[in-house]
Amino acid sequence: MSAQLKDVIIKPDASSSLLLDKHADYIAAYGSKKDDYEYTLSEYLRMSGIYWGLTVMDLMGQLQRMNQQEIIDFIKACQHECGGISASIGHDPHLLYTLSAVQILCLYDSLDAIDVDKVVVYVKGLQQEDGSFAGDKWGEIDTRFSFCAVATLALLGKMDAINVDKAVEFVLSCMNFDGGFGCRPGSESHAGQIYCCTGFLSLTGQLHQLNADLLGWWLCERQLPSGGLNGRPEKLPDVCYSWWVLASLKIIGRIHWIDKAKLRRFILACQDEETGGFADRPGDMVDPFHTLFGVAGLSLLGDEQIKPVNPVLCMPEDVLQRVGLQPDLLS
Amino acid sequence: MAESKEEVEVLVQRVVKDISSAFKRHPNIDEIGLIQCPEARYNRSPIVLVENKLGVESWCVKFLLPYVHNKLLFYRQRKHWLDSEALVDITCTLLLLNPDFTTAWNVRKELVQCGVLNPERDLYLSKLALTKFPKSPETWIHRRWVLQHILHQFSAVVHKTQQQVEAELLSNHRDRLIHQEMKVCSDAACRYPSNYNAWSHRIWVLQHMAMGNIKVFHDELSSVHLWVSMHVSDHSGFHYRQFLLKELITELSQSPSSASASTIFCSSQHQSSIVPRSIPQANGELPLADSASGDRLTTVLELFYQETELCSDLIQSFPGHETLWSHRRHVYYLWHQWKKDHLPCSDGRESKLKLLGASDLGGIKQTCVSQGESVERNRHVSGPMEVDGASLPDHDSKRLRRGILLPCLLTLQNEHIFVNSILNSCSNPEQKNFALAYKNWLDTVISVQI
Numbered sequence: 050m051s052a053q054l055k056d057v058i059i060k061p062d063a064s065s066s067l068l069l070d071k072h073a074d075y076i077a078a079y080g081s082k083k084d085d086y087e088y089t090l091s092e093y094l095r096m097s098g099i100y101w102g103l104t105v106m107d108l109m110g111q112l113q114r115m116n117q118q119e120i121i122d123f124i125k126a127c128q129h130e131c132g133g134i135s136a137s138i139g140h141d142p143h144l145l146y147t148l149s150a151v152q153i154l155c156l157y158d159s160l161d162a163i164d165v166d167k168v169v170v171y172v173k174g175l176q177q178e179d180g181s182f183a184g185d186k187w188g189e190i191d192t193r194f195s196f197c198a199v200a201t202l203a204l205l206g207k208m209d210a211i212n213v214d215k216a217v218e219f220v221l222s223c224m225n226f227d228g229g230f231g232c233r234p235g236s237e238s239h240a241g242q243i244y245c246c247t248g249f250l251s252l253t254g255q256l257h258q259l260n261a262d263l264l265g266w267w268l269c270e271r272q273l274p275s276g277g278l279n280g281r282p283e284k285l286p287d288v289c290y291s292w293w294v295l296a297s298l299k300i301i302g303r304i305h306w307i308d309k310a311k312l313r314r315f316i317l318a319c320q321d322e323e324t325g326g327f328a329d330r331p332g333d334m335v336d337p338f339h340t341l342f343g344v345a346g347l348s349l350l351g352d353e354q355i356k357p358v359n360p361v362l363c364m365p366e367d368v369l370q371r372v373g374l375q376p377d378l379l380s
Numbered sequence: 381m382a383e384s385k386e387e388v389e390v391l392v393q394r395v396v397k398d399i400s401s402a403f404k405r406h407p408n409i410d411e412i413g414l415i416q417c418p419e420a421r422y423n424r425s426p427i428v429l430v431e432n433k434l435g436v437e438s439w440c441v442k443f444l445l446p447y448v449h450n451k452l453l454f455y456r457q458r459k460h461w462l463d464s465e466a467l468v469d470i471t472c473t474l475l476l477l478n479p480d481f482t483t484a485w486n487v488r489k490e491l492v493q494c495g496v497l498n499p500e501r502d503l504y505l506s507k508l509a510l511t512k513f514p515k516s517p518e519t520w521i522h523r524r525w526v527l528q529h530i531l532h533q534f535s536a537v538v539h540k541t542q543q544q545v546e547a548e549l550l551s552n553h554r555d556r557l558i559h560q561e562m563k564v565c566s567d568a569a570c571r572y573p574s575n576y577n578a579w580s581h582r583i584w585v586l587q588h589m590a591m592g593n594i595k596v597f598h599d600e601l602s603s604v605h606l607w608v609s610m611h612v613s614d615h616s617g618f619h620y621r622q623f624l625l626k627e628l629i630t631e632l633s634q635s636p637s638s639a640s641a642s643t644i645f646c647s648s649q650h651q652s653s654i655v656p657r658s659i660p661q662a663n664g665e666l667p668l669a670d671s672a673s674g675d676r677l678t679t680v681l682e683l684f685y686q687e688t689e690l691c692s693d694l695i696q697s698f699p700g701h702e703t704l705w706s707h708r709r710h711v712y713y714l715w716h717q718w719k720k721d722h723l724p725c726s727d728g729r730e731s732k733l734k735l736l737g738a739s740d741l742g743g744i745k746q747t748c749v750s751q752g753e754s755v756e757r758n759r760h761v762s763g764p765m766e767v768d769g770a771s772l773p774d775h776d777s778k779r780l781r782r783g784i785l786l787p788c789l790l791t792l793q794n795e796h797i798f799v800n801s802i803l804n805s806c807s808n809p810e811q812k813n814f815a816l817a818y819k820n821w822l823d824t825v826i827s828v829q830i
C-alpha cells in the first residue's frame with residue numbers, strides 16, 4: 050500500500066502572470082453586495098475582512114478606490130465602552146478585531162478617529178498573570194492573542210503598557226521540540242501559530258530566543274512538489290499557509306531555504322482569471338482573505354509590481370515607515 | 381421566491397419554534413444537517429426529524445439566517461427587547477446555522493452566568509453544532525468556557541462541603557465530563573482529518589481536568605492506539621499521542637511522593653484515586669507499575685519501547701506518510717531527552733539498570749529487538765516483523781517487563797539500522813525521501829546534542 054502524496058497538480062494552462070487589475074476590481078466590487086446571505090454569514094469577522102481588502106488594495110496601489118470615510122465611521126461605531134473594537138456593529142469586542150481596526154486606521158493615517166488610550170487599557174486588561182492574553186473578556190487563551198496584543202500596542206507605540214517579559218515567557222512556553230509553536234503549551238506546531246509567535250518575538254525584540262535553524266527546517270518541509278506550502282504535515286498546500294510559512298521564514302532570515310520560483314508558480318496558479326482574486330488552491334472559489342495572502346506572498350517573493358510588504362504585520366512597508374515601526378528580522 | 385417581510389417573519393418564527401420544540405420532544409437528537417431542497421413543499425415545516433437526526437431544508441436558510449442574525453444584533457444594540465426564553469431559542473437556531481457567530485455564544489454565556497441556562501445544555505448544543513461544523517473555532521472556545529464554568533462550580537462546592545459522599549459525586553461527575561469531552565473530540569476528529577481544534581481541545585481538557593492523573597492519561601494512550609493506526613495521515617492525532625507520552629513519562633519519572641501530591645481540584649478526598657497502584661488489564665495493555673521507583677522506570681521504558689514499535693510497524697505497513705516519520709522524530713527526541721536526564725552516563729544502562737535489578741547485562745545485544753507480547757502491535761500488524769533484515773527472535777516477556785532489554789533498543793545506532801533497512805528495501809520514492817530526511821535529522825539535530 051502506498052500513500053498518495055497530498056498535493057495538487059498545476060495544469061500547464063494555469064495562469065502564470067499576475068492579473069493585478071482583475072484583483073483590484075474584484076476587491077472593489079466585493080463590499081457592494083451587502084444583502085448577500087454570504088455577507089451575513091461572515092459578518093462575525095467583518096473588521097478583519099475590511100483589513101484584508103484594504104491592505105491588498107494598498108499593496109496594489111489602489112487604496113483610493115475604497116470608501117475611506119465610510120470605513121472610518123464604521124470603525125468608530127465598533128469601538129465599545131471598554132475600549133475594545135468589535136467585528137461589526139452590535140457584535141462584541143475582541144482583540145482580533147481590535148488589531149484589524151488599528152491596522153486599517155494606520156493604512157489611512159487616521160488613528161485619532163478612535164479613543165487610542167482606551168484601546169491600550171483594553172489590551173492591557175486582557176493580559177493574564179502568566180503573561181498570556183485572553184482574546185476577550187471571556188478568557189480564551191491562545192498565542193494568536195499574544196500576537197494581536199503586541200501588534201496593536203506596537204502600532205500605537207504603547208508596548209510599555211503591558212508586562213512584556215511575562216508575555217514573552219508565555220509564548221516561549223508554547224515552543225515545541227521541532228522549533229515550532231502551537232496555540233497553548235503542549236499544542237501541536239501549526240504554521241499560523243508559528244507566524245504569530247515569530248511575529249510576536251520580532252515585535253518584542255526576542256528573536257534570538259528562537260532556534261532559527263530548527264524552525265527553518267520545519268518550515269521548509271512545508272513545501273510540496275507543486276511549490277505550494279502547507280501548514281502541517283500531510284495537509285494540502287494553501288495560499289494562506291504559503292504566506293504564514295513564507296513570512297515566518299523571512300522573519301527568521303531563512304527565506305532562501307525554499308524554492309521561490311516554484312512557490313511563485315503555485316500562487317499565480319491560484320488566481321481566477323475570470324473573476325479576479327485568489328483561491329486557497331488552483332480551481333477553488335476566490336475570497337478576499339486568500340487574495341491578500343496571495344498578493345502579499347508575491348510581494349515577499351520580490352514581485353516589483355506590488356509594494357513591499359512587512360512580513361510581521363502584513364502591511365505595506367511605507368505605512369510602517371510612516372508609523373515609525375521597524376520590527377526586527379534575523380539575517 | 382419573493383416573500384414579503386411579514387411572510388418571512390411568520391415563516392421564521394414558525395421555524396425557530398419548530399426547532400425548539402423538536403429539541404423538547406426529542407432530547408436524544410445527536411446530529412444536525414442541511415437537507416438539499418431548493419423549493420419549499422406546500423405547508424410543510426422545513427424542519428425534519430429522522431431517527432435522531434435533525435435536518436433543516438436548505439430553501440429556508442436564506443430567510444432564516446439573516447432574520448435571526450439581525451434580531452439578535454438588534455437586541456445587542458438595545459433596539460429590541462427579547463426575554464431569556466426567546467434568546468435561548470434564537471441563539472440556538474442561529475448557532476446551528478452559523479456556529480462561528482461569537483456574539484451569539486456570548487449571549488448564551490451571559491444566560492448561563494445568571495443561572496437562566498443550564499451549562500449542560502450548552503455542552504449539548506455545541507456538540508450538535510460540531511456534528512455539522514467539526515472545526516468551528518468559536519464552538520470549541522465556548523465549550524472550554526462552559527467547562528471552566530462547571531469546574532468553578534465544582535470547586536466552590538468542594539470548598540464548602542466536608543461530605544465524603546458529595547465529593548465523590550463530584551468526582552464521578554468530573555469523570556463523566558472528561559469521558560464526554562473525549563467522545564466529542566473523537567467524533568470531530570473522525571469528521572475532519574487533522575482537526576487542530578478538536579485535538580488541542582482534547583489536550584486542554586486533560587490539562588485542566590486530569591493533570592497528574594496517570595490512569596486517565598494511560599487510558600487515553602490506549603484508546604487512541606487503534607484510532608491513529610487507522611488514520612496514519614492524521615498528524616494531530618499523533619501529536620496527541622506525543623503529548624500523552626510526554627506527560628506520562630514526566631509524571632512517572634518524578635518521585636512517587638511528588639507525583640501523588642498533584643491535585644485535581646484542591647480536594648484532598650480525590651488524592652487516593654489519582655495515582656492508582658495498579659490498573660485493570662482486561663485489554664491486555666501494559667500494567668502500571670506500582671509506586672516503587674524501579675517499576676515506574678520500567679513502565680517508562682516500556683512506554684518508549686511500545687511507541688517505537690508501533691511507529692516502526694506503521695512506517696513499514698503504510699509507506700510514504702510524513703506524519704509517521706514526524707512521529708518517529710518526536711518519540712526519539714523525547715527518549716533522547718529523557719535518557720539525558722535520567723540515565724546520565726553515556727551508556728546509561730550500567731548505572732540505572734542495576735537499580736532495576738538486572739543481572740544479565742552481558743547478554744544484551746544491539747540487534748535483540750524483541751517481538752514482545754504486546755497485544756497492541758499484534759492487533760495491527762499481520763505480516764512478520766522485520767527489522768534489520770532478519771526475522772526476530774521470540775523473547776521472554778518477563779525480561780522485557782523488568783526493563784532489561786529496553787535501553788539498548790532505542791540507540792542512535794538502531795535508528796540508523798532501521799532507516800537503512802527501509803532505504804534498502806523500499807521502492808516508494810516518498811518513503812525514501814522521508815527516510816533520508818529522518819536520517820539527516822538524526823545526524824544534524826540529535827548528533828550535535830549528544
Ligand SMILES: [Zn+2]
Pocket residue numbers: 287288289290329339
Ligand atoms: Zn487558506
